[in-house]
Amino acid sequence: MDVIRSLGEISLGSRLKRVSDTLMKQTQELYTDQNIDFDPYLFPAFYNIVKREQTTNNELIDALKTSQPAVTQTIKKLELRGLIDLTPDPIDKRKKTISPTPTGTKLFQRLSPIWEILDRTVKEFTQLQSDSLLAHIDHFEQALRSGTLMQTVKERIQKELTIEIKTHEPSLSKAFYDLNIEWLETYFYVEDFDREVLSKPQQYILDPGGHIFYAIEGGITLGTVALKRIEDNLFELTKMAVSPEARGKGVGQKLMQHCIGFAKEENWKALLLYSNRILENAIHIYRKYGFEEIPVEPDSPYERSNIKMYLPLN
Amino acid sequence: MDVIRSLGEISLGSRLKRVSDTLMKQTQELYTDQNIDFDPYLFPAFYNIVKREQTTNNELIDALKTSQPAVTQTIKKLELRGLIDLTPDPIDKRKKTISPTPTGTKLFQRLSPIWEILDRTVKEFTQLQSDSLLAHIDHFEQALRSGTLMQTVKERIQKELTIEIKTHEPSLSKAFYDLNIEWLETYFYVEDFDREVLSKPQQYILDPGGHIFYAIEGGITLGTVALKRIEDNLFELTKMAVSPEARGKGVGQKLMQHCIGFAKEENWKALLLYSNRILENAIHIYRKYGFEEIPVEPDSPYERSNIKMYLPLN
DNA sequence: TATATTTGAATAAGCACTTATATAATTAGT
DNA sequence: ACTAATTATATAAGTGCTTATTCAAATATA
Incomplete structure (x- = not known):
């Protein structure tokens, strides 16, 4: 018996975290499976940096709605992976300008078709005729835990992205x-x-x-x-x-x-x-x-x- | 601009975590506001222990769908707060029997009406006519960030639970x-x-x-x-x-x-x-x-x- | 112009989880 | 009956966030 599920909306917080953790883990496994060295936690920051071409720390804080240290730490990881460049702003020496490296842009291009499939498949699997958030979460968690969602993603990658x-x-x-x-x-x-x-x-x-x-x-x-x-x-x-x-x-x-x-x-x-x-x-x-x-x-x-x-x- | 929101289903993991964090934080604030010394992260475990009256570590692992160390750590916290008792099983000396203390039961009773209001209000605020999980999350996050959800909860506690x-x-x-x-x-x-x-x-x-x-x-x-x-x-x-x-x-x-x-x-x-x-x-x-x-x-x-x-x- | 305040980024410490591993006690296998 | 495998719990270390604090540069104020 899954008691958290039966607890209703009070445990929604724990529920959401649990689903998030599962999704992140499965996405990580998907990347590993595809021989791509990437971390799903880096996605929002990375996506933003590449899409904007040039950003600042502050723009990211605003965009990601997380704390300043979270952004600083994420940027650091992206830099360590060689995906972004951090150059000090020539005018304001406190600031840093963030831009993707060629490696970063290349990885982004490689990941894009996978993200498209992921996005499409998740959208499909999360569609449910219900006005209750909890029912949606239930439904999504089921799809995740049973493995059918990622199975479908992998099949589609195989079918659509294999030359x-x-x-x-x-x-x-x-x-x-x-x-x-x-x-x-x-x-x-x-x-x-x-x-x-x-x-x-x-x-x-x-x-x-x-x-x-x-x-x-x-x-x-x-x-x-x-x-x-x-x-x-x-x-x-x-x-x-x-x-x-x-x-x-x-x-x-x-x-x-x-x-x-x-x-x-x-x-x-x-x-x-x-x-x-x-x-x-x-x-x-x-x-x-x-x-x-x-x-x-x-x-x-x-x-x-x-x-x-x-x-x-x- | 909230870019995570516009990223769609790929960033669902980050999204869910963010919403979970916000909800947990606001719930913690609610408890503090009500002068109740409790932690929303302890809720699922605590609720299970009190409802079952007597449990084992393993039952909790199964119920909460988290890892064994997570359960062990949570129990430890509950014990430190004096809310539960851990007694070694007389037959199997490896096992521990978990049961609520009188203090725990009392706190549970005190919290129950608040949980009922929380549950009811969240249910109300998360109701939305849409078949997309993302739309539900959007809607819920809006309610959380604007503060209207917890405002309503507080008003209801004031109205319904104040003697x-x-x-x-x-x-x-x-x-x-x-x-x-x-x-x-x-x-x-x-x-x-x-x-x-x-x-x-x-x-x-x-x-x-x-x-x-x-x-x-x-x-x-x-x-x-x-x-x-x-x-x-x-x-x-x-x-x-x-x-x-x-x-x-x-x-x-x-x-x-x-x-x-x-x-x-x-x-x-x-x-x-x-x-x-x-x-x-x-x-x-x-x-x-x-x-x-x-x-x-x-x-x-x-x-x-x-x-x-x-x-x-x- | 000198000092105070604000701002951008980094660091430290804490929290709730995770995986990996250790340490017992119990059960299985021959 | 004795070793091997399993089970229940604990501990250690890592991760991604958090808040609080620090530090340096830029701006405001007097």
Whole structure:
């Protein structure tokens, strides 16, 4: 028997604290589960700091409705974690200006989709047709203690936030075209031949024995890559494109990993690719995965390439 | 701007904790205000112990849904305050049996009506037509922070739990009769003459220059007392009766205090009273207020009296 | 201009919980 | 019957808040 529950509104204080503790603990477990080093107690302060871009201690006190030492202590923790920067105000030397570090902003971006799911799911689970606060608390605590709430959150994260690699199917042709055109428009220019190849992946990539892969998250295609057959066991990694919204999430690396794994399984001899030296980040990643620069042949098939890389397998 | 409020369900944990803290603090203030030495954090454990009459540590852990050390620590505090007794179990020497002390039971009785008001008022203030938990929390926090909730609680305590002394008016005649008859039936027996006097207070007490007072709490008459004129400045304290439900609340003492104060203001010489030695508690209180025993006259007007007491004023 | 007051932030200590661990007493297993 | 496992409670240390106090810089006041 849960006596606190039956005590009614007098024990509401203890009740609320108990529910808060449970929720915090489960949220902490969720972060750990997702391999994210974050503390739910830091959330309100952190969220505020990142959203405002630049804050002061006093603004936070006002926003969080907690005591000044609580804010000072929380900021200290955030600073220790390297998520925020504290710089003394040049005019008023007592003040400190609080702003997120690049690490902080990055973590924020990583956490945002999880928070969105958490928010949505909690909202769903806390909906109840009742005019009594206690009934709502009961209902919520039940959802928490039974574990169904966090179970649902995890399932949704799994479903919506896991990047999954799919092989080509006709319905993905449009994504293949769009992603690559966007990429070309950003870094180079689109030629008629590009449009021709990209609009007919079957004819230009698959039929000659190649493969196309897609990175899909929650039904949205974030990136694509193709493996074009050169010889029976030598393939060219090409047509890699990641949607602008998804950049920085490691989509390109996921596609790369998949291609290398696939190539190894097929017992191919090697992979090669053509790129351009201005794409420093991309080349850095190619090197990371073991590609090594080799001379570009004089009759290179690509005008915009000025570097050729090679990855021997096995 | 209250950013936590606008953060939505992700910050629900922080929100709940904040509301809990505020509620606990305000409840503590309420107790202090009422001159009651109690701690709202002890409530769930204390309530359980008193209600069950006898418990064990383990039962409490199960009931309160908190950790074992939390229970052990809370019990320790209750013991330090003298509200509970911890006796080792004679069979299993590891176990401790927890039971309320008389002081604990007394405090519980004193607190119960306050808890009833608190419960009722919180229930009222937390009623809201909304299916969202967050909206309920918002609504409740508003009521807490604005102070209206506790203001209402205090007003109700003042109105319902303050014992107030009123002078006679015809509508109170029935209470005068009922309270005294109940008292007589309990301790002695009711004679016809008693019924005659008690049913006609105007004729027997007031018209000859006497007074009747009532102790009233929340519209309920808890006790009564009469001052019967013997001489112009000598009055007899008589017809004191307290309803069985209200015994132990100090109603008799309140009436006594009022009578003495009244007598002093009227510049009377003295008060006297007749009682019976079997009513030890009553006589103890009379002595406490300064009454001293004097010989009973041979022609005492009361058959059931065997002690006469006298209180000189000024 | 010198002193008093206010303000922003830090520190200390306390409180109610937590987890981890220790210390008994009791029960189970062979 | 004797060791091993379990159970009941206590203690220690940590966490996130609190209030009270301290300290330094800025502002007000005379």
